[in-house]
Amino acid sequence: MSAPSAESDTRPIAAYVASLELMKISSLLPSNENRSTMVHTLARALGLFSKDFSPTRTIALVPPQSAGFTELNTYHTKEYLDFILDPQTVANGSDATKAEFGLRDDCPPFEGMSDYVRLVGGASLTAVKMLRQPRCDVAICWDGGRHHAQKAQAAGFCYVADCTLALMALRRLTQPSPSPTAGPTVARKMRTMYLDLDLHFSDGVSHAFHQTSTGSPHLLTFSIHHAAPGFFPVSPLAAQPTANTDPFTLSLPLCPGASNRTFARAWQCVERVREAFDPDYVVLQCGVDGLAGDPCAIFNWSLGPNEGSLGWCVGKVVNEWRGKKLLLGGGGYDSPNAARAWAYLTSVALGEPLSLDTPIPDHPYFPLYAPSFLLDVPAGNMQDQNSDDYLRAVEEAFDSVVATIGERIAK
Numbered sequence: 001m002s003a004p005s006a007e008s009d010t011r012p013i014a015a016y017v018a019s020l021e022l023m024k025i026s027s028l029l030p031s032n033e034n035r036s037t038m039v040h041t042l043a044r045a046l047g048l049f050s051k052d053f054s055p056t057r058t059i060a061l062v063p064p065q066s067a068g069f070t071e072l073n074t075y076h077t078k079e080y081l082d083f084i085l086d087p088q089t090v091a092n093g094s095d096a097t098k099a100e101f102g103l104r105d106d107c108p109p110f111e112g113m114s115d116y117v118r119l120v121g122g123a124s125l126t127a128v129k130m131l132r133q134p135r136c137d138v139a140i141c142w143d144g145g146r147h148h149a150q151k152a153q154a155a156g157f158c159y160v161a162d163c164t165l166a167l168m169a170l171r172r173l174t175q176p177s178p179s180p181t182a183g184p185t186v187a188r189k190m191r192t193m194y195l196d197l198d199l200h201f202s203d204g205v206s207h208a209f210h211q212t213s214t215g216s217p218h219l220l221t222f223s224i225h226h227a228a229p230g231f232f233p234v235s236p237l238a239a240q241p242t243a244n245t246d247p248f249t250l251s252l253p254l255c256p257g258a259s260n261r262t263f264a265r266a267w268q269c270v271e272r273v274r275e276a277f278d279p280d281y282v283v284l285q286c287g288v289d290g291l292a293g294d295p296c297a298i299f300n301w302s303l304g305p306n307e308g309s310l311g312w313c314v315g316k317v318v319n320e321w322r323g324k325k326l327l328l329g330g331g332g333y334d335s336p337n338a339a340r341a342w343a344y345l346t347s348v349a350l351g352e353p354l355s356l357d358t359p360i361p362d363h364p365y366f367p368l369y370a371p372s373f374l375l376d377v378p379a380g381n382m383q384d385q386n387s388d389d390y391l392r393a394v395e396e397a398f399d400s401v402v403a404t405i406g407e408r409i410a411k
């Protein structure tokens with residue numbers, strides 16, 4: 001089809017946060033070296049950045065603004081930022097100080113770390129700013145999704161809590177401002193749902209917003225993940241809901257081998273929570289370390305397109321749910337598969353899903369897509385250990401959660 005002229009183009013906009021600088025700095029992340037470059041390079045090679053890619057939604061490439069101290073300080077502590085944002089301080093810091101800020105083991109200090117924190121934090125905040133534009137209903141930041149970072153510590157390969165910062169920015173954005181002339185504000189306060197599809201529990205985000213108040217919170221976090229004794233990150237909040245659970249801090253743990261079939265059933269719980277909560281904004285963390293073939297080798301999830309696949313779930317959120325959506329990245333330790341997944345999810349978000357038989361186009365990283373050289377990330381042979389009994393227990397746990405959300409929201 002021919003592209004409409006700029007003036008008559010009324011297609012909704014999907015903002016895609018990317019720049020050469022972001023790609024270079026994000027590619028230095030020790031746990032995912034060069035992944036960012038592969039992700040954005042494949043997306044471009046597949047033609048996703050073309051204005052004519054989809055008749056239903058148009059893409060806008062948006063360079064990230066680097067986050068300043070004040071923006072990062074809305075969540076992170078001054079002490080953490082004073083340390084991590086100054087390469088000289090880090091270079092001269094003692095092992096004890098580095099340990100205090102989590103900069104050891106899986107989060108070693110690295111060259112470019114302070115720029116990384118500013119730029120990746122700023123990238124997700126740039127995505128939130130784009131959602132303020134009336135025509136922009138989807139924003140994508142695959143370099144974000146660092147859901148383990150804490151207020152005063154790096155953790156689990158995450159140095160900046162961009163998900164939490166984005167949620168806080170959305171909360172500020174959605175506070176109804178009292179009108180001086182119209183009397184009391186009648187519009188309801190906006191609601192934001194954070195949904196996390198990463199293999200690992202979203203401890204950084206869930207802990208940041210966990211509350212036990214009996215009020216009617218306007219932010220709900222929901223993490224679907226693997227949980228088992230000793231599996232990172234260990235947290236009491238990673239377990240399935242009980243009668244005492246804060247219904248706005250939800251977890252749905254799955255057993256090894258979780259496949260499309262299991263996710264299709266788990267998704268019914270997600271849909272029921274979404275219906276009860278009725279969010280105006282959805283922040284979707286799309287970690288891809290649960291896909292088959294990831295070195296974590298816990299789940300056996302596939303990219304698409306069948307019911308229960310990652311692409312199917314993301315398509316439900318982006319194209320069927322009400323409200324505006326922010327899509328973030330996350331884990332994913334097979335870089336070619338992460339690039340495949342996020343390129344495919346970008347096409348889903350644009351309303352024009354690519355065929356999973358699409359050949360990987362010739363581009364500088366082509367040889368790394370051996371042996372299939374196709375877009376698909378198919379399921380493997382792992383046995384799905386999520387029994388019918390287990391999933392029925394999960395469904396029953398969510399029955400009461402959904403009822404409680406409904407009661408609280410009605411207040």
Ligand SMILES: [Zn+2]
Nearest residue numbers: 198199200331
């Ligand atoms: Zn993960």
